[in-house]
Amino acid sequence: QKEVEQNSGPLSVPEGAIASLNCTYSDRGSQSFFWYRQYSGKSPELIMFIYSNGDKEDGRFTAQLNKASQYVSLLIRDSQPSDSATYLCAVGNNNDMRFGAGTRLTVKP
Amino acid sequence: DTAVSQTPKYLVTQMGNDKSIKCEQNLGHDTMYWYKQDSKKFLKIMFSYNNKELIINETVPNRFSPKSPDKAHLNLHINSLELGDSAVYFCASSQGLPGSYEQYFGPGTRLTVT
Numbered sequence: 410q411k412e413v414e415q416n417s418g419p420l421s422v423p424e425g426a427i428a429s430l431n432c433t434y435s436d437r438g439s440q441s442f443f444w445y446r447q448y449s450g451k452s453p454e455l456i457m458f459i460y461s462n463g464d465k466e467d468g469r470f471t472a473q474l475n476k477a478s479q480y481v482s483l484l485i486r487d488s489q490p491s492d493s494a495t496y497l498c499a500v501g502n503n504n505d506m507r508f509g510a511g512t513r514l515t516v517k518p
Numbered sequence: 519d520t521a522v523s524q525t526p527k528y529l530v531t532q533m534g535n536d537k538s539i540k541c542e543q544n545l546g547h548d549t550m551y552w553y554k555q556d557s558k559k560f561l562k563i564m565f566s567y568n569n570k571e572l573i574i575n576e577t578v579p580n581r582f583s584p585k586s587p588d589k590a591h592l593n594l595h596i597n598s599l600e601l602g603d604s605a606v607y608f609c610a611s612s613q614g615l616p617g618s619y620e621q622y623f624g625p626g627t628r629l630t631v632t
Contacts, residue, residue: 441618452608452623453561495559501617504573508561 413500415509423517428485430512432498435479441501442474442481447511448494456496457483488516521545522624524609530630531599539594539627541609549573550592551610551621552584561608566616567592574616599631 412435422428430444441460445453459465459472459481471484481500485492493516498509522543531537543550551574552564566574567586581597592609609624 443620447559452626454623455620458620497561499621504615504617506563506616506621508563510558510560 413498413507413509415496415498415512417510418513419515420512421515421517422488424488424490426488426516428488428492428514428516430483430485430496430498430514432481432483432500432509433479434481434498434500434507436500436502436507437476437479439476439479439500439502442472443499443501444470444472444481444483445497445499445508446494447497453497485514488514490516490518492516522609522611522622524607524624524627526627527625528628528630530632532632533599533601535599536595536597537599537629538596539607539609539629541592541594541624543590543609543611543622543624545611545613545622547611547613547622548589549612549615549619550586550589551612551616552592552594553608553610553623554578555606555608555626557605563616565592565594568615596629599629601631604629604631 443458444456447453457472465472469486473482495511497511549568551566565584570586606626610621612619612621
């Protein structure tokens, strides 16, 4: 059973801080990694994807991938109250995509 | 213009009824999906079609039957609805095969079975 694990949270950070969201996966052959944000009552929306080891930055968001450790993370710099949402990690391989259960992030003003 | 659309947005029905949810994407994508998100917010894939062919068929009751008339449309028919079917159902699409491309989600259909 291919698994994607996330800490369900809630993770609470003050406004302006760095939020760090983590995800581990069990399938060592996984090739693509995605972070989605889901506001309450809304559909998931893509934030970032990463395929290679290392860091990938997009504005305030940085995705980090370490395939040897089977670990992918999302850093949100200068967190804003509008970042409060559930963040879903998704891992893909061989015509399959699995989602984690999500981490609920709350950014307090 | 909405990229992935679903109808209806809300569906309230009684146990034992049969209902359908429709999905359309105008992104020109080859692959479409149905997901179920339960009250605990876990997003579980149910089915996936690539160019009208079923490629992912997870372990779901056979009361659920997907149908893809063309690659821009994927419908979900549910027979003999049960209380446990209450959930939000999301349609999604991607440019290519699952696992390789990001997915774009529709707004969801909130199904309530009473």
